[in-house]
Amino acid sequence: MLSYQHEYHAGNHGDVLKHAAWMTIIESLQKKPGALRLYDTHAGSGLYDLNSTEARLNAEHATGIYRLLKPEQSLDATGRYLEVIRAANRGKECRRYPGSPLLAQAMLRPGDHLVLMELHPRSVSKLRRALGRDRRVHLHERDCFEGLPALVPPAERRGAVLIDPSYEIKDDFTGVASMLAACHARWPAGTYVVWYPMIRDRAAERFPSRVAETGIRRIWQMNLQVLPDSAPGMRGSGLLIVNPPWDATGRLESLAHALWKCLAIDGAGGANAGWLVPE
Numbered sequence: 001m002l003s004y005q006h007e008y009h010a011g012n013h014g015d016v017l018k019h020a021a022w023m024t025i026i027e028s029l030q031k032k033p034g035a036l037r038l039y040d041t042h043a044g045s046g047l048y049d050l051n052s053t054e055a056r057l058n059a060e061h062a063t064g065i066y067r068l069l070k071p072e073q074s075l076d077a078t079g080r081y082l083e084v085i086r087a088a089n090r091g092k093e094c095r096r097y098p099g100s101p102l103l104a105q106a107m108l109r110p111g112d113h114l115v116l117m118e119l120h121p122r123s124v125s126k127l128r129r130a131l132g133r134d135r136r137v138h139l140h141e142r143d144c145f146e147g148l149p150a151l152v153p154p155a156e157r158r159g160a161v162l163i164d165p166s167y168e169i170k171d172d173f174t175g176v177a178s179m180l181a182a183c184h185a186r187w188p189a190g191t192y193v194v195w196y197p198m199i200r201d202r203a204a205e206r207f208p209s210r211v212a213e214t215g216i217r218r219i220w221q222m223n224l225q226v227l228p229d230s231a232p233g234m235r236g237s238g239l240l241i242v243n244p245p246w247d248a249t250g251r252l253e254s255l256a257h258a259l260w261k262c263l264a265i266d267g268a269g270g271a272n273a274g275w276l277v278p279e
């Protein structure tokens, strides 16, 4: 049963980390002229109204994207991320938060393609409306655990995958590790970006080791913790990036530190980045 709705969490610190990093990786891959195929396995609804009842319930964006948009912040490390968010709001107050599919769509060049998978019918309808007509974007109402292994490798041979489950279903932790291993065996050169929450839960805490145990090499890890260890709920989140583009790791490390300075609550937590599994 799918009960998770990203409408309650849009623009929170986890979104800020994954979205800014995802765009940094796309930008790095686009330094070469060859066409790219991007995949987003858990696409969500695409565009979120930060003034909706759902978004206002816990106002998670107030300690996420809203902090980055304060005029006193100078966040060069976020690259095109803030530019695209400002454009989505036509320079006015930020009420519309574009999710991962719209952020990637804004980056596509004429020959690039974006493949989206989403299982929830309501999210699929909203997403279809938010994307508009774009021949470069392919939306599948499909279970990604079956879909992604069937769709890689792409004909272009160059590209990246964003894997962003809600982890509401605890099996997602093992499911993601197995899917990653299966897809990496079929497409070892692809870049894979996997988001995970920092919460007090054995499966979540074991997740990076579980991915390392797949035997995949070149896994970069970055963590952003904004609340103390004792905080209930999600105190931060992390990314595991398989095959990060060669020039992206330095930028991702700067990004993690810049985000921590801006988002940490009373200096809690910290940021770190480095190889979980090297070459």
Ligand SMILES: C[S@@+](CC[C@H](N)C(=O)[O-])C[C@H]1O[C@@H](n2cnc3c(N)ncnc32)[C@H](O)[C@@H]1O
Pocket (backbone or CB within 6 Å): 002, 004, 006, 015, 041, 042, 043, 044, 045, 046, 098, 099, 100, 101, 117, 118, 119, 120, 123, 142, 143, 144, 145, 164, 165, 166
């Ligand atoms: C965390 S949200 C995605 C947010 C989106 N990636 C973003 O950053 O804007 C997770 C989404 O995955 C969808 N979902 C859950 N299980 C799925 C599956 N097996 N295959 C495809 N989508 C799934 C949910 O309906 C939900 O919309």
